[in-house]
Amino acid sequence: MIKFLIKGLLRDKSRSRLPIIVVSLGVMLTVFMHAYITGFMGDTFEMNAKFSTGHVKVMTRAYAENLSQLPIDLALTESGELLTNLRINYPEMEWTQRIQFGGLIDAPDSTGETRSQGPAIGLGIDLLSGNGNESERLNLSESLVQGRLPAKAGEAMLSDDFAKKLNVIPGDDVTLIGSTMNGSMSMYNFIVSGTVRFGVEIMDRGSIIADIEDIRIALDMEDASGEILGFEKSGFYENEKAETMSAIFNSNTSEGDDEYSPMMKSLSQQGNMGQYVQMSELWSAYISLIFIFAMSLVLWNAGLLGGLRRYGEVGIRLAIGEEKGHIYRSMILESFFIGLAGSVLGTTIGLFFAWLVQTYGIDISGMMKGASMMMPSTIRARITTPDFYIGFIPGVLSTVFGTMLSGIGIYRRQTATLFKELEA
Amino acid sequence: MKLALKLAYRNLMGAGLRTWLNVIVLSFSFVIIIWLKGVMTGWDHQAKTDMTNWEIGGGQYWQSNYDPYDPFTITDSHAPIPDELKKQEETGEIVPMLLLQGTIFPEGRMMPVTIRGVSPTQSFLHLPASKLDTGDGTISAIIGAQMAKHSHLKEGDYVTLRWRDANGTFDATDVLISSVFSTNVPSVDLGQIYIPLSTLQEFALLPDEATIITLKNAEESATDYPGWVYKSKKDLTRQVDEMIKTKSAGQTVIYAILLLLAMLAIFDTQVLSIFRRQKEIGTYVALGYTKQQVVGLFTVEGSMHALLAALLSAAYGMPFLAWQAKVGWTMPIDASEFGMAIAQTLYPVYSFGLVVSTVLIITITTAIVSYLPSRKIAKMNPTDALRGKLQ
Amino acid sequence: MKTSLITFLTFLFVHLSAQDAASILDKIDANMSSKNRVFESSMTILGKRGSRTIASKSYSEGTNRSFTEYLSPASEKGTKMLKLDKQLWIYSPSTDRTIQISGHMLRQSVMGSDLSYEDMMDDRKLTEVYDAVVTGEEMLGDRKSIVLTLTAKVSDAAYHTQKMWVDAVRFVPLKQELFAKSGKLLKQMEMKDVIQVQGRWFPTTIIYKDMLKQGDGTEFKMTKISFDQKIPEHIFSKASLKQ
Known part of the structure; x- marks a missing residue:
């Protein structure tokens, strides 16, 4: 069954190409966005880290x-x-x-x-x-x-x-x-x-x-x-790791009664950086959430559109005696594969772009002409672990969900009406 | 055109959920872009307001030797307050401050400080200067929260303060920390200790002299007082402008991605519309529409998403944005390292121009994205289209 | 009538004790000041992380001219300091540079000690700077001492008042407390190891302590001292810094 569906997808480009492109574009944007937000928010810490606090x-x-x-x-x-x-x-x-x-x-x-x-x-x-x-x-x-x-x-x-x-x-x-x-x-x-x-x-x-x-x-x-x-x-600050490292170092090496014994402080433990680290994490989570939600809506819509495109085909399949439930399930399964393929593709491309922006940065020095701040003249993305899976949430779930919704129509409509769609 | 609008509206409403998904995503773009830009504007306002309130007022006169980045200059940076300005002091139009290098010894540790003499009756800077007026002869001092943290001093503590008068004679006294204030302006906090101006002038043997004279209101044109240099508000807030500029530049990418996301949805919808509605297109042509008119019809339909999104944004965005403007947004950034005034919580400020320009940008972008797939219509064979034959 | 008598007597007493005090200061100056002096000294700075000792040889003439060459440790060896009137130059052999120490730098501590350059340079005669009154007598260790209170009569004295314990027999200061205008104790000096050199009594050890700051202070010990020597004129020239 799965093999059959995949073959179908591969052979009928109209069923797979556009949906996969849309899904992968969306996933790519999500992944890139997340990496960018993480980099953008962490930007100030990294400046502080480099010039004064270290990680x-x-x-x-x-x-x-x-x-x-x-x-x-x-x-x-x-x-x-x-x-x-x-x-x-x-x-x-x-x-x-x-x-x-x-x-x-x-x-x-x-x-x-x-x-x-x-x-x-x-x-x-x-x-x-x-x-x-x-x-x-x-x-x-x-x-x-x-x-x-x-x-x-x-x-x-x-x-x-x-x-x-x-x-x-x-x-x-x-x-x-x-x-x-x-x-x-x-x-x-x-x-x-x-x-x-x-x-x-x-x-x-x-x-x-x-x-x-x-x-x-x-x-x-x-x-x-x-x-x-x-x-x-x-090159990127990881708060939990730095705090754990400091705690272990201090308990092993630092002697409380010797004021010249070494002690380690994480970036967040120096000055006011701690609360800023927390806030930054919170806000990049919020912004990412909004984006993932928005992306889910887009891909849900794509799922809907994908389902609508195939009403004609559904008509024929019903006409030749295929069960409604079977068609519904097979379409959902198909959309799962489309979502999966799109997510894999999108994540790969997204990570690639994020990597580019992480490595080379976006040069904003043109916009910064005349500025004399010690601000980074390039903005960099930052790839973190979530970037590897975050795209799958809108990519797979929303696509499948969209198909599920549009597929309900299969149950609602009469075979005859669907067949008419085929003529159209 | 009216007909086109009506048709577009009907078609969109007919598509139901699909339309609304697009509209919701687009409305996100509206709200988030306006919000983020509002935060930036609010930041700019806030930083400048804080600096104005705490430090720079409407501008400052600096004694010509004064260089805030070179503590050695402070010893020589004092001059009698110009007579014209003295009159304004009585009316509360200016706040003169005398600066002197000193040392505090909290718990026997030496800490170099800048002693600032400020009048307890000063009226427009937010410094709690009135706390300097003890009335019982105790010399009281106020310090900022950061300074309190570094020196381990708190309200009610006594600390030994040492300085040298204009002749170089050492003097020292214990001062009472009568208030610890908290400010977003690091330059009035770190390494600074405030005592009454008259006391400091007396201590330093510099009666009626000052280092910095802060004006309440901006001067139209700076009067030249010999030995004093005028620093306008713009000079003094230059670094804020630059910080905002960088952050705004970084945000542009977020807007772009947000727009791309919305446009992806619109594009996909348009492609499907044209794919599924060939018969309709054929019918339009048969009814005498030119192909360009049909393209226009579909473009209007696509663009109408933006219009609906704007309405939706207004519905939930306005309360949200208003709420944000009221409760503020807490900024995950530490700019105190840069010696700049940055508040923890920013209150976004939205301007009419900001809203209009955002609406325009999104609408135009949507129109372009709606138009691009519609061009395919122009290449269609009308008869095939009428028959619904896939092309 | 009674009041005026008391006033008169008080005046007389103050006047007398001031005169006394002035003559005591003169005697101190006679012991401590000389046309010139040459001495070797070691300064021990008692730091939190251990102490260190810096040895030097100094020539001074009157109150305006002095020349010091550091002998050890290795890192300071060869560093020379020349003071002419209000100016101070330091020469460091490692850089072969003569640097003028001016204004603000003069207030920095010398070699990390509790003394500033200014403290070292301000060696006007006590009688030039201060008015003195006798305010008591006290035993300091086993020495009977007269307590003087010195109040600055010039405006540019670093310390507004001083309290000085003077050996009642030898007329050398044994202890000095330096006060701020407000009366707050800022620094304290204790003089020890008083010896007789060329007919003068001279304390060879001085312990300086900054009273506002934590720490054990700085110990200044003269290991060799001689007065009224023939000091070649070129010593007090900038050229001698580089030699």
């Missing part, structure tokens, strides 16, 4: 308490070992060390004396070890205004406005005056390799970005780092 962040208890003050004196010591352990224990995450610090940048005149000076917020990141992708994460190449990224030790980037204020250009020397982990004053020379603009005033006013190893030397922080950030390799 999870490891720091000392004391550092966590005083986060807003960039307290490098409370940094993690022996962070290399900690990093290695994190990489071994959580291989599914990318781990990277960072040092955030405050200091002064001083540009010399020809005799090496102070020509201009300004306060800076500094960021030491893994740029040169070759096994991090911090520059992509922070979108440094795209933010570059002049020059290039640091390519060797002793090079640093300044924010563009800051460089202008200090009157330095790539190739110039500047000195970082900071305080070491112990509080001593330290000085360290950098060659300006380039300038960047992020579009966030607070970062554009005065920041310096350099390789973490340079910063360690500069601030006397051998084998120390302010924070270790963990990022999902997929």
Whole structure:
């Protein structure tokens, strides 16, 4: 029976082609939509994650308490070992060390004396070890205004406005005056390799970005780092996972009475991010629900239309003595296959498009001309597990339901009337 | 045309459930697009209103050395309030604020802060400045909720505040946190502590001086006061505009998908109509309709979905949108990182132009999608069509 | 009549004690100030995460000129600091840069200690900055000490009032409390290990503590000190920073 129906569908293209196209288009839209909404809603977290919170962040208890003050004196010591352990224990995450610090940048005149000076917020990141992708994460190449990224030790980037204020250009020397982990004053020379603009005033006013190893030397922080950030390799934050991971890490590693023992916080546990994560999940669920509902109506309608198309055929089948119930069941079964085929096809195409938008993003920089916010200039979709099955709800159920409704007509109508439809 | 409309209406009603499914989906597009755009507009309004209420008023004069991103400038950012503005202070038209670098020591931890002197009688900023007026000689201070969280201070706590006066002499005193306010504007909260203006002026040895002068109403044209720089409301809210711009751009894709979805339904319906109603088409032609007129008839029929959807949207959408405007929508976003004013709950704002443009866009799109399959009619052989022969 | 007598007596007493106090300050200045001095010192900063010690050698002349070279630890070795009047330059050998520390930076702490650059630089004679009155006598450890209350007479003193315990015999300060204008105690210094050098009594250990902040303070110990030496003029020039 099933084999017969499938053969029928395959041979009579008019029975299968348009319905499958419609179903798969609808399913494709649903899948793509869901992935897009997830990406769109998560967008702000990912920005926060990349620039500050990570998906999870490891720091000392004391550092966590005083986060807003960039307290490098409370940094993690022996962070290399900690990093290695994190990489071994959580291989599914990318781990990277960072040092955030405050200091002064001083540009010399020809005799090496102070020509201009300004306060800076500094960021030491893994740029040169070759096994991090911090520059992509922070979108440094795209933010570059002049020059290039640091390519060797002793090079640093300044924010563009800051460089202008200090009157330095790539190739110039500047000195970082900071305080070491112990509080001593330290000085360290950098060659300006380039300038960047992020579009966030607070970062554009005065920041310096350099390789973490340079910063360690500069601030006397051998084998120390302010924070270790963990990022999902997929690039997307998963709240439950991050929270569980933090809880386990803290119960194993963190000692409550030692304020310098490391502790892990998930993105949602930092600042106000938690409630935003919840809200975001809630709202993407709502919006997806509305879409799935709307899509169900569309495919229900398609099911109805599909049934109507075949009234003539039904007439003939009734005329040659087929039982009404049998016709009804076979049509439902057929619509099930159509729904299934359409859903599989639609999900595949939808996932493909979602993947494209996840990988390449939709470039909205054209719409953002003149904007200077540190906002993503591309919007990305995000494929999550539900994307693999969510399309089947409208795809199969609604198609079958539509056919069921339109098929009721088979019982209502007289064989003679149906036969007349055949003539039409 | 009237006849076409009548025919279209009858045909649609005759199709019953099928029509209504399409109409419901289309009406979703109406309501959701208007709602989402309303949320964006509401966000824009809200952020700007919050900034206006809490921080920037109708614009500000900054002492020319003042740079909010460089705390070192604060020490040198003070000047006597210009005489013309002083008069306005008495009438409550301006709020002068003096800023001073200081340190608080909650539980023996050092925390750098910006001390802001504000008059307890100021009338237009939402800061609960009246709480600064203790009347019993205690110096009271107010702080924002975020600041309270970072410093572990709460209402009723005393904290040691240290600063240096204009001559560099250290001074310190214990202040009473008389109120913790909650605001959506991070820049008036994080790292800020408010004490009475006169007290701060006295402490700092800077009588009658200020750093920022906030105007109640926007200036038509900024008066130039030497040593002061005018910052219009537009300058001060630039970042909000840009944030909204990005989010709106991201939403466009949602509108597009929503429309595509509705159009898929319309398209499918139109294709079936033309497939099943060939006899009818043939009859029209036989009755003297030109093919183009028949195409028009079907296009009108398809487009009428949009009209019905608009009516349906009005029926359930208006109460929904009105309810949303009343209770608001809670925004899943943290913009405090960006130092911008973003409320937790946004109240959508719908403009007439927004509704009209949405209706127009959807109707035109529906018309185009209805027209595309109808073009097939023009290629039909009328006699075959009349006979109902499949083509 | 009675009142005016009391007023007169009070005035007399205050006047006398002020005069006393002034002469005590003079004696302190005689002990503590000199035409110039050369000393080696070690500063121990008692931090939460362990303490560290920084050794340096300083030359100072009058109150306007001083030059300090850090000797250890390795990370600070070779760092030099020159103060001329109100200006301060720091030279770091690793960067080969001379950086002028100005304005706001002067208020930062020196090497993470409880002292700011400004604290270090403001070494005007006590009599220039403060009016003093004797307010009591107290035993401090086994030393009899006179308690002075110092009130700033110039507007730009960092601390509005000070309370100073002065050894009644040797005229060296043993303890100082620094107050804000409001009267709040901000910092405390304790002087110990008073020795006699070239006829002067001199405390060689000073413990600084910021009273508002948690922490154990900073210990400043002079390991070698000599007064009125011949200091070559070039020491107090920017050129000496780079040598």
